Amino acid sequence: MTETVLDARARGARRLENKIAIVTGGGQGHGRATARRMAQEGASVMIADRYRPGAERTCNELRDFGVDAEFFIADLSSSETAQDLMEAAIERFRRIDILVNNVGGAIRGGKVLWEQTPEDLMANIQNNLLTCLWCCKAVMPALIAQRSGAIVNFGSHAVRGTLRMGYAAAKGGVMAITTSLALEAAPYGVRVNCVVPHTSERDAGDVLISRTGDAVQSTTARVPQWDDPHLSPIPLARPGRPEEIAAAVTFLASDDASFTTGEILCVGGGAWCRL
Numbered sequence: 001m002t003e004t005v006l007d008a009r010a011r012g013a014r015r016l017e018n019k020i021a022i023v024t025g026g027g028q029g030h031g032r033a034t035a036r037r038m039a040q041e042g043a044s045v046m047i048a049d050r051y052r053p054g055a056e057r058t059c060n061e062l063r064d065f066g067v068d069a070e071f072f073i074a075d076l077s078s079s080e081t082a083q084d085l086m087e088a089a090i091e092r093f094r095r096i097d098i099l100v101n102n103v104g105g106a107i108r109g110g111k112v113l114w115e116q117t118p119e120d121l122m123a124n125i126q127n128n129l130l131t132c133l134w135c136c137k138a139v140m141p142a143l144i145a146q147r148s149g150a151i152v153n154f155g156s157h158a159v160r161g162t163l164r165m166g167y168a169a170a171k172g173g174v175m176a177i178t179t180s181l182a183l184e185a186a187p188y189g190v191r192v193n194c195v196v197p198h199t200s201e202r203d204a205g206d207v208l209i210s211r212t213g214d215a216v217q218s219t220t221a222r223v224p225q226w227d228d229p230h231l232s233p234i235p236l237a238r239p240g241r242p243e244e245i246a247a248a249v250t251f252l253a254s255d256d257a258s259f260t261t262g263e264i265l266c267v268g269g270g271a272w273c274r275l
Contacts, residue, residue, distance in 0.1 A: 003065040006036040009247055015254035017042035020093040022085065024076055024135060025103030027054020028207050030154065030197060030249075033242035034100055035062065035069075037250050043098065044068040046089045050075045051209040068093075076103055077126040082134035086142060095146065098253045099139045101153045101174070104128035105211035109164035116165060124166030127211070129173040136181055140190070147189040150253045153178050155196035155264060157273045161231045175264055182262030191261040193252040198268030199224040199231060200240040226269075235270030 021038045025031035026047035032054070035045050039062045047062075047069065049055035055071035062069035070092050074081040089096050104127050108120045132153055143149030155178075156171035158164045178194040185192055202222040210216050226239045248267045251257055266273050 003061055006040040006061065006065050007033070007243055007246065009243055010037060010040040014042040015256060016098070016250070019043045019097040019253075020046070020089065020095050021098035021100065021253065022046045022048060022089050022096060022139075023100045023102060024048040024085075024131065026058050026071075027051050028058075028209065029202060030200065030242050030245050031100070031102040032058045032206065033246040034102060034249050037243065037246035038098070038100075038253070039065060039067040039069065041250060041254070044093055045070075046085075046092065047071040048076060048085050048103070049073065050213070051215070053215075054208045057208070076131045076135060078130075079134045079137065082131075082138040085135070086138045090142060096139060096142050097149055099135060099149070099151045100249060100253070101132040101135050101151065102249075103131045104154065104170070106156075106158065106164045106167035107211050109167060111163060113165040121166035121169075124164075125170050125173075128167060128170035132174045132177055136177060136192075140181075140185065143185070143190045144188045149190045150257075151181070151185075151190070151192045152249050152252045153192070153194040155194045155273070157196060157198045157232045157266075157268055157271055160273045163230050178264065179262050186261060191252075191257070193257070193261060193263045193265065195245060195248045195252065196264060196266045196268065196273055197245045198234055198240055198271050199226060199228065200242055200245065202242070206242075232268065232271040232273055234268060238269065240267065240269060 021043040023035045026035045027049035059071040155175045158168040159172045182192040204221045
């Protein structure tokens with residue numbers, strides 16, 4: 001089956017023509033939507049994910065659209081695997097222009113800090129903070145050498161919520177990585193920004209793996225509770241769509257944002273979450 005449109009919201013835009021993008025966690029959810037939007041706008045894409053079926057699905061969707069796409073299977077919570085990803089992308093595509101640090105997600109929330117186990121807290125740090133930190137560190141030498149590039153990290157409104165302390169701490173760290181690295185990278189022409197989604201719905205069949213690594217099959221669409229009292233209120237009174245988040249990520253990765261760096265862009269229906 002040949003794809004005719006990956007993301008209709010692009011409306012013909014080709015802002016990423018001839019760009020090479022890496023999207024971590026690209027097998028489902030926001031990562032999959034971002035890969036599809038970037039491919040729609042002309043990028044070649046490396047899909048990084050720890051779950052092969054998801055990575056292959058997204059990669060095949062892009063290839064069916066005529067995009068030069070590849071996938072890389074690994075858990076990116078170690079510096080070694082992050083380095084392997086960058087080397088694989090350069091070997092395959094000869095350069096890297098965009099890194100999207102999307103991989104992550106809250107693990108076993110629902111408890112106040114003093115009731116959470118050290119193991120669950122550390123799992124959130126490894127899954128969210130370290131994946132971003134190691135990938136940023138691994139990609140910077142390549143971006144410095146070419147004196148250009150864009151990194152887009154994923155934050156979370158959980159930093160102003162409750163019952164997900166490990167996740168909130170990790171995402172607060174991601175936002176700090178963004179603002180600090182933006183200053184360090186600016187002299188080399190490299191931009192670093194952060195998109196902060198709120199709760200988002202999922203189409204049936206999108207989610208293939210849980211945040212703890214277990215295979216699942218979402219046979220029904222997921223419509224989360226947008227007015228959850230443990231999250232920031234959403235003035236637009238609805239959950240977001242992955243494609244809406246992908247549009248913001250693609251803007252920050254494109255030359256339309258060529259004078260934008262160190263920004264924390266809240267994409268939460270009016271919810272505000274800057275630290």
